[in-house]
Amino acid sequence: MLPARLRDARVLLVDDQELNLRVLRQVLERAGLANVTLTEDPYAVAPLVALHTPDLIIIDLHMPGLDGFGVMEQLRPQLDAAGYLPILVLTADVTDSARRRALESGARDFLTKPIDSIEVILRTCNLLETRMLYLELELRNVDLEQRVRERTAQVEAAQLETLDRLARTAEYRDDQTGRHVVRVGRVAALLGRILGLDEDTVRLLRLAAPLHDLGKIGIPDRILLAPRKLEPDEFEEMKTHTLIGSRILSGSSSSLLQLAERIAMTHHERWDGRGYHGQVSGDIPLASRIVGLCDVFDALTHERPYKSAWPVDLAVDEINRGRGTHFDPAVVDAFAELNPEDLVNPAESVPGTGGWGDRTGTEVRTRAAAAV
Ligand SMILES: [Fe+2]
Numbered sequence: 001m002l003p004a005r006l007r008d009a010r011v012l013l014v015d016d017q018e019l020n021l022r023v024l025r026q027v028l029e030r031a032g033l034a035n036v037t038l039t040e041d042p043y044a045v046a047p048l049v050a051l052h053t054p055d056l057i058i059i060d061l062h063m064p065g066l067d068g069f070g071v072m073e074q075l076r077p078q079l080d081a082a083g084y085l086p087i088l089v090l091t092a093d094v095t096d097s098a099r100r101r102a103l104e105s106g107a108r109d110f111l112t113k114p115i116d117s118i119e120v121i122l123r124t125c126n127l128l129e130t131r132m133l134y135l136e137l138e139l140r141n142v143d144l145e146q147r148v149r150e151r152t153a154q155v156e157a158a159q160l161e162t163l164d165r166l167a168r169t170a171e172y173r174d175d176q177t178g179r180h181v182v183r184v185g186r187v188a189a190l191l192g193r194i195l196g197l198d199e200d201t202v203r204l205l206r207l208a209a210p211l212h213d214l215g216k217i218g219i220p221d222r223i224l225l226a227p228r229k230l231e232p233d234e235f236e237e238m239k240t241h242t243l244i245g246s247r248i249l250s251g252s253s254s255s256l257l258q259l260a261e262r263i264a265m266t267h268h269e270r271w272d273g274r275g276y277h278g279q280v281s282g283d284i285p286l287a288s289r290i291v292g293l294c295d296v297f298d299a300l301t302h303e304r305p306y307k308s309a310w311p312v313d314l315a316v317d318e319i320n321r322g323r324g325t326h327f328d329p330a331v332v333d334a335f336a337e338l339n340p341e342d343l344v345n346p347a348e349s350v351p352g353t354g355g356w357g358d359r360t361g362t363e364v365r366t367r368a369a370a371a372v
Contacts, residue, residue, distance in 0.1 A: 002032040002121070006128045010035040010052055014045050014071060015060035015090065024058065024090075027117045028124065042066035046074050054085070055131045056124060058111070061091040061102060072105040079106050084134040086127040090115070160207065163256070167210035170217045170245075174224055174305060180298055181210035186346035187294040187338070188287075192372070194334040195290070201372055208260040209291045212267045215245025227305045239276045242268055259287060259372065267292045272325045281328070287372035289328040293319060293335060296326075301344065312344055 011033055015021050021038045028036050037052055039045060042063050049057065057075075061068035068089060072079075079085050086108040091098060094112055102110065109123050167181045175181075189206035197205070216224060219241050223234045230238055245264030249257050266288035269275035275284075275292075284292075300315035310318070323332040 002125055002128070004032075005132065006125065007032045007034055009033060009055040009128045009132070010037070011124070012036075012045070012048055012052060012054040012057045013038045014040075014042060014057065014063075014068075016040050016042070016063040017060070020060065020090075024115065024120065027115075027120050031121045031124070033124075042068075042071045045071050046078065049075060049078050049085075053082075055135075056086050056088060056127050058088045058090060058124075059107075061089050061093065061098070069101060069105050072102075072107065075106065083138060084131060086131055088123060088127060163207065163211065163260075166214065170211070170214040173216070173221065180302065181213070183298050183346055184212065184291060184294045185209040187298070187342065188290050190338055190342055190346060191290045191294065191331060191334045192287075194337050195286070195330065197372065204256055204259055205287055205290065205372060208256055208263055208287065209294070211245070211249065211260040212263045212291050212295060213241060213245065214248055214260075214264055215241035215243065217248075218244040225305045229306065239268070242266070242276055263288050263291050267295055270326050271328050274325075284328075285372060286328075289331050290372075293327050293331050296322075297335075297343065312340065316343070 011028060013021050013024050013028075013036060015024070018040055021040065025036050025038060037048060037054070039048055043066055045057070045059075048054075059068045059071055063071075066074070068091075072087060075087075079087075087106050088109050088111060089102045089107040090111050090113060091102070092113040099110060108127055111120060111123060171181050185206050188209040189202050192202045192205045193199075219238060223230060223238055226234065242265050246261045249261035249264055252258060252261070262285045266275075266277070266279060266284050269277060269279040269284040269288060269292065271281050271284070271289070273280035297315055297319055300310045300318060301312055303309045319327065319332060319335060323329050
């Protein structure tokens with residue numbers, strides 16, 4: 001009698017002799033197997049395997065037309081896909097060459113004709129045990145992979161939330177809503193897409209851009225919140241927020257933080273070299289050229305301690321005036337393609353809010369970060 005856990009196993013019997021099939025089925029059913037399928041037609045085996053997904057196939061080696069070797073050859077793709085699907089070969093040919101050929105064709109074991117019912121049950125039992133262990137292991141692996149994916153997604157979501165809160169912390173003193181950093185991130189992503197960046201890069205830009213002013217955390221209130229034009233020495237101190245921000249973000253192995261570090265350091269550079277640190281045109285990272293423009297536009301169109309909000313059309317004119325001097329001409333041209341609504345209230349229309357889990361791994365993120 002077979003162990004209870006093997007009794008639901010599905011067995012497919014293939015033999016051109018109907019009598020052999022009946023005898024074999026009787027042996028297996030008496031041993032407790034309830035799902036035994038028979039066929040005398042070797043050409044029907046592949047479709048039956050696809051239909052019934054058996055746990056064991058017992059094949060007669062010598063059949064007219066398509067023999068057992070031919071059947072196993074036809075089954076090759078299904079056997080490969082099944083992982084471990086054992087074949088037990090029935091044969092009266094006990095020569096070494098026949099056995100070797102059968103093994104090479106995919107057979108896992110042999111039954112010599114005339115069959116011995118005890119041997120049939122023992123060999124069937126052995127192969128089914130292995131098959132069930134294989135299936136259990138596969139199920140466990142699937143479960144484990146799912147749990148790893150869920151855990152990874154949770155960790156990545158927590159990392160992104162932390163970065164988001166960090167960006168809002170930096171803005172908190174002069175923008176308690178935290179909307180400035182969100183808008184800059186979103187418009188930067190829209191511009192990146194218009195400029196032809198791939199979706200991985202666009203997403204990185206969307207996530208890194210909000211950290212551009214992280215260094216403001218180190219600027220005193222008397223300067224940051226001054227409701228007037230800054231004195232030269234105050235302005236020099238204000239400029240250090242680029243250094244402070246990049247220092248806070250430096251030394252990370254994360255592609256996202258590395259990009260955020262570059263943006264923090266260079267988002268006040270100008271195309272003509274008259275920015276904070278004197279970098280010129282193509283030497284300024286593209287991400288910073290994009291974020292720099294978004295930052296200026298958003299600052300113009302929203303109230304600050306030292307100024308009221310500009311109308312959008314005036315702010316757009318200001319951006320256009322800076323084409324080729326303050327701003328990269330290509331970025332200004334891309335900016336001109338944005339919908340007016342995207343300028344004032346940019347929607348979350350690019351990937352970036354769902355955590356790293358919906359994208360591929362580190363390699364892609366590294367390549368994407370290197371592009372900007
Ligand atoms: Fe800034």
